[in-house]
Amino acid sequence: MKTEFKFSNLLGTVYRQGNLVFTPDGTCILSPVGNRVSCFDLVNNKSFTFSYEHRKNISRIALNPQATLLLSVDEDGKAILVNFIRRTVIYHFNFKDRANDISFSPDGKYISITTFRQIQLWRTPNYNEDREFAPFIRHRIYTGHHAEITALTWSRDSRFFLTTSKDLTARIYSLNSDDSAAATVLAGHRDVVIGAYFSSDQETIYTVSRDGALFTWKYQVPGFKEDDDVMDLEEERMRWTTVRRDYFRQDAKARCAAFHCGTNILVVGFSSGVFGIYELPDFNMVHTLSISQNDIDFVTINKTGEWLAFGASKLGQLLVWEWQSESYILKQQGHYDAINCLTYSPDGSKIITGADDGKIKVWDAISGFTIVTFTEHISAITAIEFSKRGNVLFSASLDGSIRAWDLIRYRNFRTFTAPERLQFSSLAVDPSGEVVCAGSLDDFDIHLWSVQTGQLLDRLSGHEGPISCLSFADDGGTLASASWDKTVRIWDIFGRHVSVEPFEQQADVLAIALRPDSKQVAVATLDGQISFWDVSMGRQVGIIDGRNDTSGGRYIEDRFTAKNSARSKSFRTLSYNSDGSCILAGGNSKYICLYDIDNEVLLRKYTISRNMSLEGTVDFLNSKNMTDAGPLQLVDDAGEASDLEDRIDKTLPGASRGDLSARKVKPAIRTAAIRFSPTGRAFAAASTEGLLIYSVDDEFYFDPFDLDVDVTPATTLAALHREHDYLKALVMSFRLNERYLIHQIYESIQIRDIPIVARRLPVAYLAQLLRFIASMMEDSPHLEFHLRWIDALLTSHGHFLKSRRIEYASDLRGIQKGVAKVQQELVRLSDENAYLLTYLLKEKESFDSYMYIVTN
Structure with a gap:
């Protein structure tokens, strides 16, 4: 097995x-998720997350205009510079303070970052002949604001920038000393200024404040009129003056704003979840829409001004809206509470998660997007399981119900309940999908229902403590159950008796897993051990002590070291791989352990997060953070905030989790569930940070012609005409990417050789060839030739294309469009020539009759 x-x-x-x-091209959007950055491709419908991690949650990200450098800054001001194309880390840097806003200048030469009341300008790291040991070179520090700076906006020519602050003013700064006379203060707002923007000609400035006021400023002489003498005006000093004041008239605070100078469109997001689109300078309201039940925290506009992106941190929403067609381009929402359980679909194409927010989400494993969300449960989801046959999903919840879901029609078709109200915490489904059973922490019985009738079939009694977990064997008749009474029992469901004696454990059982062949069961107990039992013989065959493997991480209020903490020294979830040779284990720790069962050794240990914003990720605490009032991180400093809404504490008394989006109270690192993919090439872990996917698949394909072949048009044509190596010539032409050369070699391949070339074609060039054929079918007369190529490619690479259908969706749509066009043209040509063919056939019959008469 690969590890x-x-x-x-x-x-x-x-x-x-x-x-x-x-x-810059407007097709992808970057979003910070905890201490990582995710990229969503809006055109190809897929997403990925950068592998690098910050030590704290990310507060701001910026991308240079060339889309080559990505800069992300965490809450402590520590920055990471990343090569956006290759997704590799270039440099680490520390700005030494929290960044409220960060952006590249439009020409890409400077980076601006606002830290409290200062603006720092740094030169963008670039390529030089000399090696740079310190690529970040500071250009200048700007000051002037008397309170925290909220936002910064550059002018289109990169000569000036605007800043807004909580001191109720906006300021203009110049990059060059020659333009220093343009620096000025724009005052007059009665609330915090959240945004300031230049018009396209830079003769007008728009400022937006939190109380819903929009001020329009122009650079002119105060009291200017069109009939004034221009010569007299030149003698007076021109300055920025307010020429217009408008108000949004919303019963909510303005939280964020964005302006597109090309179309003069202003977008404002409010605390009520409503956003408005306004056309400037006339202040015409174009559209308003409610997209969330909570604050809209951020809004931005793409370069063309067509798409608007909104982020709402309270519910974890990310929306991309096309305002002209009034349609969603992207509408995604993650779980806004802890994920408790997960499972793979039998084919491995979908991942289903359940969380404390009462929602069940179905994720596409390839694209990373949500397919559907089920909200019928009214309490936390504790367990979900797939039936081995068919597209039926079962879920257990603390609301006292077990629900069955049809994943073809996306509906709840059956609900199972017990005679008394119970909070179900564990679930297991018969492989045939006919029997579902559940356990609860409220009583000691196992409940069995018939899926077809929904009736309660039986209640299995025997455990003397709450049921912690259940698992069905693949043979369908064996059920394994674990309890806090320190026993594991094996039940013969259809034989209605306990097949063997209870497996006695040394501590409370927290998790069990049956091997795919149903001959072995793994048991994780509270003392940190994983024991393996032979199901048929009822005896222990192996044991792994994982207390030292999973131990690690201190909480900030701990008075003892991580080594002496019993909190993380046990496993809460187990999962066998497809052949049963290895097992994954995770728990209330930052580690996931992979063990070899036969040799009882640790193969590898995965660190799921290094985010210091979570409890349990730091092994050693800093003594300077300890005060007489307790840990410094737990001291409430919100009472010193200047804004009322920042001083108000909305958390419940005694709540230990707080607002997860704002991270007011540190959530604890943990792994609630682990599952191997049915293919065995990936596994998923439900952690505090989200659903982590680990895979052995590589994004780059092997290209045998990418080694040391001298690829030129001459050698490509030589491979075609002299060597008659069609595959080599075709691949070399793709590497040169010259259309005339690809066209020549493509049509030079003989029809009898098409299946051979298609079968041996490296998959790295499959998408490029499909796109080329789709473009050729638009105006090429060789219809049969193209159809033979399509048939050969789909026959040879059909399984690969099916497994990666999201990745090749746009290319296959092009092929489908070309085939449909050929079909329509043939149908039209046949319809137009139908009468002509009938006439010719009749004339042929008349001619044949005439020749018969003449000859006879």
Whole structure:
């Protein structure tokens, strides 16, 4: 078995806090998720998450205009510079203070970052002949504001920038000393200024404040009139003056704003979840829409001004709206509470998660997007299971119900309940999908229902403590149950008796897992051990002590070291791989352990997060953070805030989790569930940060012609005409990417050789060839030739295309469009020539009759 699993993607959350950034072409959007950054491709419908991690939650991200450098800054001001194309980390830097806003200048030469009351300008790291050991070079520090700066906006020519602050003013700064006379203060607002923007000609400035006021400023002489003498005006000093004041008239505070100078469109998000689109300078309201039940924290506009992106951290929403057609381009929402359980679909294409927010979400494993969300449960989801046959999903909840879901029609078709109200905490489904059973922490019985009738079939009694977990064997008749009474029992469901004696354990049982062949059961207990039992013989065959493997991490209020903490020294979830040779284990720790069962050794240990904003990720605490009042992180400093809404504490008394989006109270790191993919090439872990996907698949394909072949048009044509190596010539032409050369070689391949070339074609060039054929079918007369190529490619690579249908969706749509066009043209040509063919056939019959008469 391969053990080189690498971080692949992060699901379960799409936006946490901070800002959103469109790529310059407007097709992708970047979103900070905890201490990572996710990228959503809006055209190809897929997403990925960068593998690098910050030590704290990310507060701001920025992308340079060339889309080559990504800069992300965490809450402590520590920045990471990333090569956006290759997704590799270039440099680490520390700005030494929290960043309220960060952006690249439009020409890409400077980076601006606002820290409290200062604006720092740094030169963008670039390529030089000389090696740079310190690529971040500070240009200048700007001051002047008397309170915290909220936002910064550059002018289009990169000569000036605007800043807004909580001191109720906006300021203009110049980049060059020659333009220093343009620096001025724009005052007059009665609340915090959240945004200031230049018009396209930079003769007008718009400022937006939190109380819903929009001020329009122009650079002119105060009291200017059109009939004034221009010569007299030149003698007076021109300055920025307010020429217009407008108000949004919303019963809510303005939280964020964005302006597109090309279309003069202003977008404002309010605390009520409503956003408005206004056309400036006439202040015409274009559209208003409610998209959330909570504050809209950030809004941005892509370069063309067509798409608007909104982020709401309270519910973890990310929306991309096309305002002209009034349609959603992207509408995603992650779980806004802790994920408790997960499972894979039998084919491995979907991942289903359940959380404390009472929602069940179905995620596409390839694209990373949510397919559907079920909200019928009214309490936390504790367990979900798939039936081995068919597209039926079962879920257990603390609301006292077990629900069955049809994943073809996306509906709840059956609900199971017990005679008395119970909070179900565990679930197991018969592989045939006919029997479902559940356990509860409220009583000691196992409840069995018939899926077809929904009736309660039986209640299995025998345990003397609450049921912690259940698992069905693949043979369908064996059920394993674990309890806090320190026993594991094996039940013969259809024989209506206990097949063997209870397996006695040394501590409370927290998790069990049956091997795929149903001959062995793994048991995780509270003392940190994993024991393996032979099901048929009823004896223990192996044991793994994982207390030292999973131990690690201190809470900030702990008075003892991580080594002496019993909190993380046990496993809460187990999962066998497909062949049963290895087992994954996780718990209330930052580690996931992969064990070899036969040798009882640790193969690898995965660290799910290094985020210091979570409890349990730091091994050693800093003594300077300890005060007489307790840990410094737990001291409430919100009472010193200047804004009333910042001083109000909305958390419940005694709540230990707080507002997860705002991270007011540190959530604890944990792994609630682990599952191997049915293919065995990936596994998913439900953690505090979200749904982590680890995979052994590599995004880059092997290209045998990418080694040391001298690829030129001459050698490509030589491979075609002299060597008659069609595959080599075709691949070399793709590497050169010259259309005339690809066209020549493509049509030079003989029809009898098409299946051979298609079968041996490397998959790295499959998408490129499909796109080329789709473009050729638009105006090429060789219809049969193209159809033979399509048939050969789909026959040879059909399984690969099906497994990655999301990745190749746009290419296959092009092929389908070309085939449909050919079909329509043939049908039209046949209809037009139908009467002509009939006439010719009749004339042929008359001619044949005439020749018969003449000859006879």
